[in-house]
Amino acid sequence: MVVATGSATHTGLRRTLNEDAFLAESPVFLVADGMGGHEAGERASAAVVAEFRHLVDRPALVLDDVRAALARARHAVEALSSLDSARAGTTLSGLFLTAVDGMAYWLAVNIGDSRTYRLSGGVLEQISVDHSVVQELIDSGELSAEAAVSDTRRNIITRAIGAGSVDDADYWMFPAELGDRMLICSDGLSSEVIDGRIRELLATTGDPQVAADLLIESAIDGGGRDNITVVVLDAISVASRAGGTWTSDDSDIDADTRPREAAPGGIR
Numbered sequence: 001m002v003v004a005t006g007s008a009t010h011t012g013l014r015r016t017l018n019e020d021a022f023l024a025e026s027p028v029f030l031v032a033d034g035m036g037g038h039e040a041g042e043r044a045s046a047a048v049v050a051e052f053r054h055l056v057d058r059p060a061l062v063l064d065d066v067r068a069a070l071a072r073a074r075h076a077v078e079a080l081s082s083l084d085s086a087r088a089g090t091t092l093s094g095l096f097l098t099a100v101d102g103m104a105y106w107l108a109v110n111i112g113d114s115r116t117y118r119l120s121g122g123v124l125e126q127i128s129v130d131h132s133v134v135q136e137l138i139d140s141g142e143l144s145a146e147a148a149v150s151d152t153r154r155n156i157i158t159r160a161i162g163a164g165s166v167d168d169a170d171y172w173m174f175p176a177e178l179g180d181r182m183l184i185c186s187d188g189l190s191s192e193v194i195d196g197r198i199r200e201l202l203a204t205t206g207d208p209q210v211a212a213d214l215l216i217e218s219a220i221d222g223g224g225r226d227n228i229t230v231v232v233l234d235a236i237s238v239a240s241r242a243g244g245t246w247t248s249d250d251s252d253i254d255a256d257t258r259p260r261e262a263a264p265g266g267i268r
């Protein structure tokens with residue numbers, strides 16, 4: 001699979017430090033949102049990126065590679081906590097390009113409340129599930145999704161790398177399709193910009209870097225109360241089951257100008 005990418009990060013308007021970090025080098029695409037006082041969060045998210053950077057340019061990446069990198073990242077973050085007694089921790093959400101029987105697949109990983117979305121056929125779907133108190137309350141029926149947006153507990157996460165958490169990440173694999181547009185972001189985007197607006201920006205902007213910049217701008221306009229990080233990736237060439245490769249050149253529309261109309265049903 002070949003992807004075109006755009007990425008951007010911003011400290012936002014209220015914070016003095018940017019504790020988010022990201023990596024967008026094939027086949028590794030991820031966002032980490034660090035937490036903990038005294039620069040611990042910044043160091044935690046950077047440590048995770050440094051560990052996953054070892055997977056860049058690795059051909060034929062498999063789930064075990066990602067699991068092993070996550071285990072090493074966890075050790076690195078826990079070592080930070082024991083060094084300076086600050087409880088360093090970080091989220092991790094991301095995508096890895098992989099293949100099964102010659103077919104291109106996305107391998108998604110998530111721990112915490114950074115998010116991974118997929119825009120396909122004009123429909124935006126959040127494919128990661130937040131590990132957060134608010135998500136648990138929604139799942140148990142105690143809180144509506146509408147009320148969750150302004151709930152005071154919305155920043156409390158239930159899993160992390162470090163920060164005393166021992167729970168594992170979630171992993172998913174699903175076939176990549178030509179034209180898939182994926183978004184990985186920290187909560188500085190998703191808590192400032194509603195999904196409908198995110199969908200609109202992703203669906204109407206061709207170039208992934210322009211889309212990334214517009215998403216950041218939109219979060220700043222929304223208040224910019226947190227660090228904001230976005231990685232946008234477009235599947236522009238995808239290996240098919242028959243052994244052939246579909247690329248955007250095979251279709252009669254250009255990848256950068258392809259109209260992305262809303263599908264019936266809208267956001268799922």
Ligand code: MG
Binds near residue numbers: 186226227
């Ligand atoms: Mg954040």
